[in-house]
Amino acid sequence: MKDLFYLVLILFLFYWKIKKPYFLSLSIFFIGLFFIEYYFYKLPSDTKSIAGQSYIKLDEKLGWRSKRSFSTSLTETINNQNTYKNINFYFDSKGRRISKNQKRNSTKKHAIFLGGSFTFGDGIDFSDTFPAHLSNISKKKYEIYNYALSGYGPTQNLLLLKDQELYSDIINQNGICIYTMKAHHINRATGVPRYLRENHRIPVARIDGNDELSFLSFYDLPKMQIYHYKLYDFFRSSSYALNNILQKKDFLMISWKEAIDINVRIFNEMHHQYKSYFNGSFFLFVRESESMPDKWRSYLISKLKNFDIKFFFEPKTIPLENIGIHPLNMHPNSAYNKWSAQLLVDQFNL
DSSP states (O other), X not given: OHHHHHHHHHHHHHHHHHOXXXXXXXXXHHHHHHHHHHHHHHSOOOOEEEESOOSEEEETTTEEEEOSSEEEEEEEEETTEEEEEEEEXXXXXXXXXXXXXXXXXXTSEEEEEEESHHHHTTTSOGGGSHHHHHHHHTTTOEEEEEXXXXXXXXXXXXXXXXXXXXXXXXXXXXXXXXXXXXXXHHHHHHTOHHHHHHOTTOOEEEEOTTSOEEEEOGGGSOHHHHHHHHHHHHHHHHOHHHHHHHTTOOXXXXXXXXXXXXXXXXXXXXXXXXXXXXXEEEEEEEOSGGGSOHHHHHHHHHHHHHTTOEEEEOOSSOOOTTOOBOTTTOOBXXXXXXXXXXXXXXXXXO
């Protein structure tokens, strides 16, 4: 910041000495740049803290995963405001989120849930989560197995499905499997710089030269894609203004059509992986569908139909006032989860 100020000062002095018009233009440009930087420098940045023992542990394959046979109570604060307080999280011996003292009924049909924080239930009690509401609405005919975890995308959920040990205690072979996604899960699967900057451990999906789905670490990506990331990281690190602008932007390192093609391949493999274990139906549920560009939506639907995957897009408008997303942590409340669960039960007669 000081170097920029000194540069502007030198240019001004040089202009008054030489009296050339283009030095005035340069001076005005750098003064403007200085004030833009200063504005974003003074702009309060979002501060987030979570009090309590984390339920997350690092994992070489998935990037991170939940701790097994574990419980904790967490309080999240964003910009000095509590977004949730003393929320209890309980996990069984497979790392799945459960209610306190939950007892399994192996005679029920199973309902396997995959997804990210919306399905996991970030910031809400277990009884308020999407899987819990679906269980209640379906008159508890399903035994809930919630494998979702905050930050997870399609790649991690497919890798979870491939780990047969995680499903060894599900006795009833009949049931359903639901992968719940948002539009940005497409980007999570294919590795956009914003997510990679937060965690280089995220597995990235690509189609290899043999037309097979493969999972790469950040360092295994093609050089041009690594340079793409490094350029993004450089801009965010070098300027307060650019960091503010870029931090919520997703820049695909491949074309959006290729990204959707990869995701549909993942969904199809999820479907077949599930069917290799169980007798049941696999569903793809897209929440917050209004955040997906229309051209993405149309292309995704056409590809899903080609692979014969059962899917449902949440309506673009939410009808009730008490249903919504928390304005700070951007996660759904209990009413929103209940409304979404009712939609899915009605759509597929679950």
